[in-house]
Amino acid sequence: MLSSIAVMLLATTAGFAQPDRDARPLRWAADAEGGAPYIFKDDANPEVNVGFEVDLARALAEALGRPIVFEQYEYKSLILGLERGDFDFAMNGLEITPDRLQRVRFSRPYYVYQLQLVVRADDDRFTSLEACRSRSAVVGTLEETAAEKLLDRMGIDKRIYDGQVEPYMDLELGRLDAVLLDLPIAAYYARPNRKLKFVGKPLAAGYYAIAFRKDREALARQFDAALDRLAGDGRLQRIYEKWQIWNDDQDDVLSTGRTAASAGPTPRWRLHDYLPLLAHGAWVTIQLSVLSMALAVVLGLPIAVARLSGTRWLAWPATVYVEFFRGIPMLLLLYFLYFGLGHTLRLPAFWAAVLGFGLNYAAYEAEIYRAGIGAIPRGQWEAAASLGMSPALAFRRIILPQAVRVILPPMTSDFIALFKDTSLVSAIAVVELTKQYLILTKSSGGFLKIGLATAVLYLMMSVPLGYLSRQLEKRWGNGS
Amino acid sequence: MGKWIVSQAAEVVIEGVVKRFGRRAVLDGLDLRVASGETVALVGPSGGGKSTLLRVINGLTPFDEGRIRVGPHILEAHDGRAQRAAARQVRQRFGMVFQDFQLFPHFTALGNIVEAPRHVLGLSAEESRQRGMALLARVGLADRAEAYPNELSGGQKQRVAIARALAMQPAGLLCDEITSALDPELKGEVLAVLEDLRGDGMTLIVVTHEMGFARHAADRIVVLDEGRVIEDGPPGQVLDSPQKERTRRFLSRLLV
Numbered sequence: 001m002l003s004s005i006a007v008m009l010l011a012t013t014a015g016f017a018q019p020d021r022d023a024r025p026l027r028w029a030a031d032a033e034g035g036a037p038y039i040f041k042d043d044a045n046p047e048v049n050v051g052f053e054v055d056l057a058r059a060l061a062e063a064l065g066r067p068i069v070f071e072q073y074e075y076k077s078l079i080l081g082l083e084r085g086d087f088d089f090a091m092n093g094l095e096i097t098p099d100r101l102q103r104v105r106f107s108r109p110y111y112v113y114q115l116q117l118v119v120r121a122d123d124d125r126f127t128s129l130e131a132c133r134s135r136s137a138v139v140g141t142l143e144e145t146a147a148e149k150l151l152d153r154m155g156i157d158k159r160i161y162d163g164q165v166e167p168y169m170d171l172e173l174g175r176l177d178a179v180l181l182d183l184p185i186a187a188y189y190a191r192p193n194r195k196l197k198f199v200g201k202p203l204a205a206g207y208y209a210i211a212f213r214k215d216r217e218a219l220a221r222q223f224d225a226a227l228d229r230l231a232g233d234g235r236l237q238r239i240y241e242k243w244q245i246w247n248d249d250q251d252d253v254l255s256t257g258r259t260a261a262s263a264g265p266t267p268r269w270r271l272h273d274y275l276p277l278l279a280h281g282a283w284v285t286i287q288l289s290v291l292s293m294a295l296a297v298v299l300g301l302p303i304a305v306a307r308l309s310g311t312r313w314l315a316w317p318a319t320v321y322v323e324f325f326r327g328i329p330m331l332l333l334l335y336f337l338y339f340g341l342g343h344t345l346r347l348p349a350f351w352a353a354v355l356g357f358g359l360n361y362a363a364y365e366a367e368i369y370r371a372g373i374g375a376i377p378r379g380q381w382e383a384a385a386s387l388g389m390s391p392a393l394a395f396r397r398i399i400l401p402q403a404v405r406v407i408l409p410p411m412t413s414d415f416i417a418l419f420k421d422t423s424l425v426s427a428i429a430v431v432e433l434t435k436q437y438l439i440l441t442k443s444s445g446g447f448l449k450i451g452l453a454t455a456v457l458y459l460m461m462s463v464p465l466g467y468l469s470r471q472l473e474k475r476w477g478n479g480s
Numbered sequence: 481m482g483k484w485i486v487s488q489a490a491e492v493v494i495e496g497v498v499k500r501f502g503r504r505a506v507l508d509g510l511d512l513r514v515a516s517g518e519t520v521a522l523v524g525p526s527g528g529g530k531s532t533l534l535r536v537i538n539g540l541t542p543f544d545e546g547r548i549r550v551g552p553h554i555l556e557a558h559d560g561r562a563q564r565a566a567a568r569q570v571r572q573r574f575g576m577v578f579q580d581f582q583l584f585p586h587f588t589a590l591g592n593i594v595e596a597p598r599h600v601l602g603l604s605a606e607e608s609r610q611r612g613m614a615l616l617a618r619v620g621l622a623d624r625a626e627a628y629p630n631e632l633s634g635g636q637k638q639r640v641a642i643a644r645a646l647a648m649q650p651a652g653l654l655c656d657e658i659t660s661a662l663d664p665e666l667k668g669e670v671l672a673v674l675e676d677l678r679g680d681g682m683t684l685i686v687v688t689h690e691m692g693f694a695r696h697a698a699d700r701i702v703v704l705d706e707g708r709v710i711e712d713g714p715p716g717q718v719l720d721s722p723q724k725e726r727t728r729r730f731l732s733r734l735l736v
Binding site for chain 1: 538539540560568571572573576578580582584585586595598599602644646648
């Protein structure tokens with residue numbers, strides 16, 4: 001989570017800095033993976049981050065007379081990282097929301113954002129959020145955003161993404177009916193895409209502001225003053241115009257002397273509120289694990305047999321399969337199956353995950369089969385052959401049943417590992433147990449309580465499996 | 481005997497068989513003829529090719545030169561489809577019993593015996609069970625039908641292994657040092673079963689170090705050394721007045 005590869009991005013020339021001020025660089029955290037137009041990698045030069053917030057940070061560094069260095073930080077964890085003191089401030093399209101106001105000190109707003117609904121160009125069903133609700137559309141958005149909360153409030157079926165590209169991709173592919181995201185995102189990603197269109201007016205205005213820890217009041221005031229200066233002398237407007245996100249609403253933030261809104265009450269989550277959600281996440285985890293493992297176990301056997309066959313044109317592809325799927329990261333495979341093959345295969349996220357884990361674990365199960373079959377003495381093959389059994393019959397009746405005793409304990413361990421590995425699927429918008437935990441903690445902050453509940457759910461699933469594995473080993477460990 | 485009986489006979493004719501492991505010839509142009517119903521004890525120093533000969537006859541090990549005829553079936557040098565088919569025919573005619581039993585540990589004693597009749601011969605469950613129980617009774621283990629191999633003594637295991645081989649109703653058995661892994665007091669029960677089978681007219685080719693057994697139960701003793709037959713005759717002749725110096729040396733070592 002803490003991939004803070006500090007990139008020296010901005011360092012103002014010391015020349016005009018006021019000498020009596022603290023001149024240590026300020027650490028600015030944002031997620032360059034989050035995307036355009038806030039902060040993202042320059043296409044022409046991927047070493048460099050660009051975006052309107054990069055320009056804004058540069059202008060702020062000038063106005064403050066202090067260098068600002070960028071640190072990469074996961075968007076979802078920005079508030080957490082701030083509280084931990086990993087950096088000085090977060091500026092990454094953070095909306096001012098009541099629950100965030102409880103936890104951080106926001107600067108004066110620097111941008112008025114709106115939400116824009118986007119649908120497919122050839123789809124006339126959904127002309128507004130109200131239409132989305134009445135026709136039960138599935139709407140994509142980003143986790144922990146004002147858009148997500150608006151969808152929740154309206155009771156619209158949502159699907160949560162980590163990045164800004166994926167929801168529009170899934171919309172284009174027909175996996176979603178609409179996408180609701182901040183206007184700057186829609187302007188950058190959806191407007192140039194001819195297969196997508198904006199519907200309705202931008203709605204539900206809110207503010208982006210810079211977040212500080214509550215005990216950094218002095219620093220926050222300096223930023224408030226600096227933002228005021230940038231608003232007053234037109235530099236803020238020029239940055240927005242450059243990135244084509246200027247609109248009349250921005251007059252609101254240009255008026256000087258503004259301060260951040262104050263905090264309202266935050267709802268408190270109780271156990272009986274989140275337990276059903278966690279239980280549902282656990283159910284998804286179980287389905288995902290069982291189906292993936294079933295696929296892996298079925299697929300692994302022929303691969304192992306092919307490797308053991310001694311026939312080169314069978315053994316060679318099987319070896320390539322095993323090495324390939326053991327060698328590539330699971331996350332890459334999930335992305336490839338879901339997004340990479342999105343145009344040709346159109347797999348729903350859940351089935352893409354089952355296929356991905358099934359293919360990946362089949363490589364490991366094949367190796368377990370191979371070791372198990374190899375552990376059966378050669379004499380058993382010969383005894384079967386001397387009774388007139390064909391190799392196929394000997395394998396089915398004599399070798400495999402014995403190998404299963406060797407195979408089952410490590411396979412059960414693999415199954416437990418798979419249980420935990422399934423938490424990776426949040427990358428392709430499947431909400432299983434870990435993802436549900438993350439979502440709940442983001443909105444409630446109850447890391448400890450909900451974390452314990454989640455851990456208990458995982459243990460309720462994995463401990464019986466571990467017990468079963470040990471029993472199998474005990475029962476079959478002493479073979480002939 | 482009339483010609484018609486040949487199809488059930490288990491005459492074994494070995495002609496010029498060579499088997500090499502690397503550059504060493506374990507069988508070095510070996511010739512041997514075993515008549516149907518004969519009991520032949522194969523003896524000789526270890527490494528002399530005794531076990532390899534049994535495996536070659538049963539088609540478990542391919543050989544490099546020569547020819548083997550078992551009843552009407554002919555095994556040629558070199559592995560191939562026809563060779564594998566012939567080997568399967570030979571195996572239905574000759575059962576094999578191993579030094580280390582090789583019972584199937586996941587089946588009961590009865591399960592071990594009925595497996596091949598049931599799935600190779602395609603007998604019904606009831607038929608194969610009856611055959612299995614009869615064979616267990618014959619080797620004196622009727623009361624151990626439901627025992628798993630790890631619950632049996634070595635001698636009992638080997639008797640189950642013999643019953644398992646007999647369940648395919650072979651004309652003969654190839655026995656590869658089947659008492660070597662047994663304690664002395666257990667050897668007798670296994671050898672008694674062999675003598676019983678001999679009385680039924682089975683062809684038995686027995687690799688053994690039990691000279692007592694060889695002397696009173698075998699029709700012939702064949703001494704193998706360095707991949708060849710160096711002595712071949714009735715037990716009294718081979719054991720008491722061997723022709724070859726190497727046989728004498730081998731026997732004197734055994735008797736010490």
